[in-house]
Amino acid sequence: MASVGKRAGRINEDFVGVLPEAAVLVDGAGIPGGEVTCRHGVAWYASHLGGTLLGLLPQDRDLADLLAEAITHVTDDHRDTCAVTDPISPSAAVAVLRLSGDRADYLVLGDATIVIDRSEEGAPVVVTDRREVVISGRYEPALKAADPGSDEYRRILGELRSHRNRPGGFWVAKDDPGAAREAVTGTVPGPASAALLSNGASRIVDRFGLADWPELMTELARKGPAEVIRRVREAEERQAVPPDDATIAHCTSLARPA
Template identity: 60%
Template sequence: MRVAMTTAAAGRPGRVNEDFAGAVPAAAVLVDGAGGVSGMELVCRHGTAWHAHRLGGELLGLLSLGAGRALPELLADAIERVADAHRATCDLADPRSPWATVAILRLHDGRADYLVLGDAVAVLDRVGGPLAVSDHREAAVAEPYQSALDALVEGSAEYEQISREGTRVMRANRNRPGGYWVAKDDPRAAAEALTGSCPISELAGAALLSNGASRIVDRFGLTGWPEVLALLASSGPAEVIARVRQAEAREAVPPDDATIAYCTGLD
């Protein structure tokens, strides 16, 4: 399998790239770190980037050795290992401690297995048309608050009130039944990931995208997934991210870390 990877930091002052992408011969992993909220440094000495990179590294190691194990099992082990690495120094139960979304592609026994936890995206370039997999449960919880904020003036008293309420609700629903699921400190969240498999013979390629890169489709609507796959094939991941950055600038949207792992030669 050949994997072309591109990542671009959001460029916010004082923040490093909180995405991770990596590959071993038969698997690729993308981790989109989340957190960076006010006060996080009071509960976790490591930070979001450390958490994302540590989780990605653990996943790659487990994938290289555990070809026969189900992807949710491997993710659960990785979450547990990362939690063990900093539970003695950090308050992992605090909602301000870092978490992440995850996308995995693995080739095994003639099939391509995928896993998505959170709003990362896995796109399979199937013969009959692309399959885009992303978990929309977080967006469903956030939607009423985001819609209300979009209609208000940022910085106004009402805006700040709704923002605080939205933050409270999101924290209360994280890794809870009826809410949404991410990779944080509870390995049981891995069982809630979206998973599937298809014959490798039916695939021309696949791509894993952080939500900062998938904006080209799901936020800005610049194109659809067939066109994204064609652009990846012709120009590579950097061109997709460049177009996202152009849209962010044009619409005055704050940039996000954007990462793509584009996988070809699956046979």
């Protein structure tokens, strides 16, 4: 595993944790001004949600049910002190991988990514949830044209946020456990290795195009997650792209003997 904050001196709002047969990655999300809604902050939300979910994973239950339980638990933990239902309170994208015999169950909610290599089966299975990216893209030109801090900018941003955790919009972990039912889930037989990536790390493929998914898996096997994140940082600097927290869990030797 490797996890690097977007810049020195700023708290990393990603979480990653593993068990012998499971891995969880949580990419915390905050909105400027959100500090007034939650005294704990985005990093607390991400780590608390990730740790709670990790503790539930040994149970042989549906991953979406476990995520819903974790969301409920974390929401209840700060419901009395924070404005948990406020649109700008902390939220998160979530990726989960759990082995069960000769298969792997996965869940992705929000813009995290899981890549599952099935060895001789050809190209890896890539699991991601692009709904937020697609919807945000519709508003990006208008946000760039508006003056940050202006009434028009706030109006556009508010309209974008109105799509969050709504039918036809995009879904993230926040205060509503029902969002877990909107996650991308499935099962893949015979996994050999896998990687869980926050969107700050997956940009090596989906934004910068420095590798495709098979090449990424090869690089992770040869050089490890820290080297991949180093290349992401170089690309961000080279292309003047604002850095983001970047986290990767690389899971190996997943195949079970026959």
